[in-house]
Amino acid sequence: MNSAPVSEHRLHRRVQFHETDAAGMVHFSWFYRYMEEAEHALWRAAGLSVTEVAADVFFPRVSASCDFRNPLRFEDEFEIAIRITGLTEKTIRYACAMTRGETPIASGTLVAACVSVRPGQPLKAVPIPQAIRDRFAVAPV
Amino acid sequence: MNSAPVSEHRLHRRVQFHETDAAGMVHFSWFYRYMEEAEHALWRAAGLSVTEVAADVFFPRVSASCDFRNPLRFEDEFEIAIRITGLTEKTIRYACAMTRGETPIASGTLVAACVSVRPGQPLKAVPIPQAIRDRFAVAPV
Amino acid sequence: MNSAPVSEHRLHRRVQFHETDAAGMVHFSWFYRYMEEAEHALWRAAGLSVTEVAADVFFPRVSASCDFRNPLRFEDEFEIAIRITGLTEKTIRYACAMTRGETPIASGTLVAACVSVRPGQPLKAVPIPQAIRDRFAVAPV
Amino acid sequence: MNSAPVSEHRLHRRVQFHETDAAGMVHFSWFYRYMEEAEHALWRAAGLSVTEVAADVFFPRVSASCDFRNPLRFEDEFEIAIRITGLTEKTIRYACAMTRGETPIASGTLVAACVSVRPGQPLKAVPIPQAIRDRFAVAPV
Numbered sequence: 001m002n003s004a005p006v007s008e009h010r011l012h013r014r015v016q017f018h019e020t021d022a023a024g025m026v027h028f029s030w031f032y033r034y035m036e037e038a039e040h041a042l043w044r045a046a047g048l049s050v051t052e053v054a055a056d057v058f059f060p061r062v063s064a065s066c067d068f069r070n071p072l073r074f075e076d077e078f079e080i081a082i083r084i085t086g087l088t089e090k091t092i093r094y095a096c097a098m099t100r101g102e103t104p105i106a107s108g109t110l111v112a113a114c115v116s117v118r119p120g121q122p123l124k125a126v127p128i129p130q131a132i133r134d135r136f137a138v139a140p141v
Numbered sequence: 142m143n144s145a146p147v148s149e150h151r152l153h154r155r156v157q158f159h160e161t162d163a164a165g166m167v168h169f170s171w172f173y174r175y176m177e178e179a180e181h182a183l184w185r186a187a188g189l190s191v192t193e194v195a196a197d198v199f200f201p202r203v204s205a206s207c208d209f210r211n212p213l214r215f216e217d218e219f220e221i222a223i224r225i226t227g228l229t230e231k232t233i234r235y236a237c238a239m240t241r242g243e244t245p246i247a248s249g250t251l252v253a254a255c256v257s258v259r260p261g262q263p264l265k266a267v268p269i270p271q272a273i274r275d276r277f278a279v280a281p282v
Numbered sequence: 283m284n285s286a287p288v289s290e291h292r293l294h295r296r297v298q299f300h301e302t303d304a305a306g307m308v309h310f311s312w313f314y315r316y317m318e319e320a321e322h323a324l325w326r327a328a329g330l331s332v333t334e335v336a337a338d339v340f341f342p343r344v345s346a347s348c349d350f351r352n353p354l355r356f357e358d359e360f361e362i363a364i365r366i367t368g369l370t371e372k373t374i375r376y377a378c379a380m381t382r383g384e385t386p387i388a389s390g391t392l393v394a395a396c397v398s399v400r401p402g403q404p405l406k407a408v409p410i411p412q413a414i415r416d417r418f419a420v421a422p423v
Numbered sequence: 424m425n426s427a428p429v430s431e432h433r434l435h436r437r438v439q440f441h442e443t444d445a446a447g448m449v450h451f452s453w454f455y456r457y458m459e460e461a462e463h464a465l466w467r468a469a470g471l472s473v474t475e476v477a478a479d480v481f482f483p484r485v486s487a488s489c490d491f492r493n494p495l496r497f498e499d500e501f502e503i504a505i506r507i508t509g510l511t512e513k514t515i516r517y518a519c520a521m522t523r524g525e526t527p528i529a530s531g532t533l534v535a536a537c538v539s540v541r542p543g544q545p546l547k548a549v550p551i552p553q554a555i556r557d558r559f560a561v562a563p564v
Contacts, residue, residue, distance in 0.1 A: 020163035029314040065347035173452040206488035304443035
């Protein structure tokens with residue numbers, strides 16, 4: 001594990017058949033999952049897991065968006081490049097660029113909030129634990 | 142709510158676009174979800190929820206199988222008929238027939254075991270709570 | 283079928299177990315599918331199907347976004363209200379509000395482009411066929 | 424590419440968050456997708472793609488079954504070992520064993536039929552093209 005804070009990560013991925021739809025392309029809902037897979041890979045690269053670091057917090061999404069440029073098809077190999085673009089007391093903002101070789105496929109954003117887990121209570125945003133914060137930094141522009 | 146034990150249920154469903162794959166048909170993995178949707182509708186018809194009745198048990202699958210006869214396509218309307226075909230101390234067995242009008246689509250089975258939830262411990266089959274058992278009966282052949 | 287153009291639609295839905303994740307809530311990727319289910323229900327309310335009206339065009343997404351306010355959990359019943367908020371020569375813009383009773387759950391947008399299907403060619407935006415256009419109108423603010 | 428016929432393949436995989444459900448485990452419908460991912464990896468190992476070899480046939484499932492022994496959880500690394508256990512004129516039968524280290528997770532079977540694609544016609548099983556057949560062999564017991 002690298003002890004420097006982590007700002008970005010690249011994930012290589014192949015399109016699976018069950019990710020396609022009857023238009024012969026990857027269904028758009030999958031791009032949000034691809035972004036999340038890259039986010040979790042980024043956390044692992046930082047030596048963390050979204051579920052194991054702190055048993056009493058988790059990081060649900062506050063918002064997510066994606067712009068679609070070109071389709072992905074079955075067995076296409078592509079890359080998801082994720083970068084941390086914002087880090088506030090309670091939230092982490094990511095930007096993702098998905099590409100197949102030189103072809104731009106999609107670009108998106110995820111905002112996740114640090115939320116305390118109290119059974120039977122509404123979700124409540126809380127400060128990101130220091131042990132997690134220390135492992136991340138905003139990527140240079 | 143009917144106070145007689147429940148043995149079978151019919152669920153009407155329409156194929157959603159995200160359930161199709163690049164072959165233009167519903168991806169086969171969805172049929173297992175359709176069967177589970179019918180199972181949970183059967184539980185609701187019995188006045189139960191798989192997650193709320195007993196906080197310390199749940200019903201993961203021990204096995205599931207499906208034979209595929211004809212494809213389903215986007216916006217097809219179809220029916221899932223589920224029947225309880227076996228009820229042992231710790232398991233429930235279901236059979237499902239999926240049809241689109243008169244056309245047979247698929248038939249499958251699910252076996253679910255009653256399992257106790259003990260954090261950090263392996264899953265362990267336990268007797269089905271009486272309050273659940275009383276609500277179900279094996280369907281006549 | 284109503285012969286007046288259609289601008290909005292409401293879809294009632296129940297959360298299925300397979301839509302939840304290990305945080306005990308509906309996985310955020312599902313909200314994009316819920317929006318699409320409402321979009322296709324809106325098309326059906328207009329007497330159309332996204333796949334049947336014109337064999338040589340389809341309507342992939344150009345962009346989609348969602349803000350998440352409160353979680354949905356297994357068996358929650360909720361509503362997806364979809365409205366057409368923009369209609370250009372080649373695109374349709376929708377806004378969706380998802381609610382569980384009085385509780386706001388999520389709100390999102392979809393932009394779909396009319397694209398011609400030419401095997402082996404890149405996707406190309408084309409004017410929305412008149413027979414489709416005539417069935418839709420932008421919802422009043 | 425190896426020119427000898429292919430009989431088995433091993434695929435290493437990590438559980439993604441969106442594959443889990445509210446019971447904190449991988450939803451059982453995913454195991455069928457894992458098997459299919461291994462099947463397609465086996466085809467690639469044989470120098471083939473289920474979608475590209477022959478434009479006029481595809482290989483939908485005739486049946487699929489799975490027995491579940493132990494749960495998989497988020498970020499678990501596991502292996503899917505797939506073997507060809509039967510090869511008839513028109514069908515291929517696979518057996519899959521899924522394991523996490525020494526722990527048995529699940530075992531399943533897939534049967535796929537070679538089907539001709541004729542727009543607007545019912546699916547019809549046809550002989551597996553020789554160029555595909557030659558690349559596969561039944562695994563020794």
